[in-house]
């Protein structure tokens with residue numbers, strides 16, 4: 001299972017839109033097994049997948065009461081099926097705020113390793129885990145970063161983009177000791193047809209020095225309508241431009257991840273051959 005976190009410390013830039021669309025396309029259209037994780041106390045992605053319960057169990061229990069830390073829950077018990085084939089979810093609600101406070105006050109070593117430990121239990125059951133993060137770099141976000149293979153940073157043109165990207169990069173650097181291989185990739189969202197938007201896109205891809213998806217997601221009212229209607233965008237607007245853009249993002253993602261997995265396997269194999277030769 002590859003863990004992909006959608007994260008940035010900016011609000012309203014399309015984190016939930018990105019996470020929910022990628023999960024839907026991977027699960028429903030590509031038939032991959034997807035585990036959605038809601039790491040935002042607002043519970044927006046839980047709402048889109050119709051599993052939001054203000055008093056229900058989910059991410060808070062995973063971080064506070066998982067059996068890996070002596071609690072009562074297995075990961076499986078915190079996962080709910082959604083109405084979509086291949087897509088399951090660990091939901092979140094307002095209790096996550098309290099969970100963050102609790103973890104912050106603890107001084108145990110496993111305080112930031114908890115999400116990783118819980119995900120190891122279901123490692124073989126899913127192809128992708130897509131995590132929708134909230135705004136804060138809190139204990140939930142730190143737990144997610146320690147476990148992530150890839151962090152997608154959505155960027156909406158409109159100011160302070162560079163700060164947001166660089167903040168994320170600093171956080172990743174600070175956690176390198178716990179997660180040396182985590183990568184970050186910028187995704188431009190809500191692109192418009194004007195000059196400013198085009199210049200920003202060119203700067204992001206060619207001069208920012210950050211790894212970036214080639215696809216920029218366009219802006220369209222259909223995306224907002226899908227959110228208002230409470231449905232994942234690719235379900236609500238099957239042929240809309242934003243859905244098409246997210247399909248292109250998924251294609252890039254699959255190529256990227258499957259290629260890097262292949263490379264890793266090849267390295268493994270060549271190491272084995274070398275070992276044999278030297279034996």
Ligand SMILES: Nc1ncnc2c1ncn2[C@@H]1O[C@H](COP(=O)(O)OP(=O)(O)O)[C@@H](O)[C@H]1O
Nearest residue numbers: 011012013014015016017218219220223224227
């Ligand atoms: N490509 C897009 N075009 C137009 N509106 C979008 C697009 N992506 C997201 N939105 C809208 O922007 C708002 C914020 O998006 P959301 O994904 O909730 O952001 P975040 O999770 O980063 O706070 C929502 O109303 C959503 O419908």
Ligand SMILES: [Mg+2]
Nearest residue numbers: 015016040044
């Ligand atoms: Mg959100």
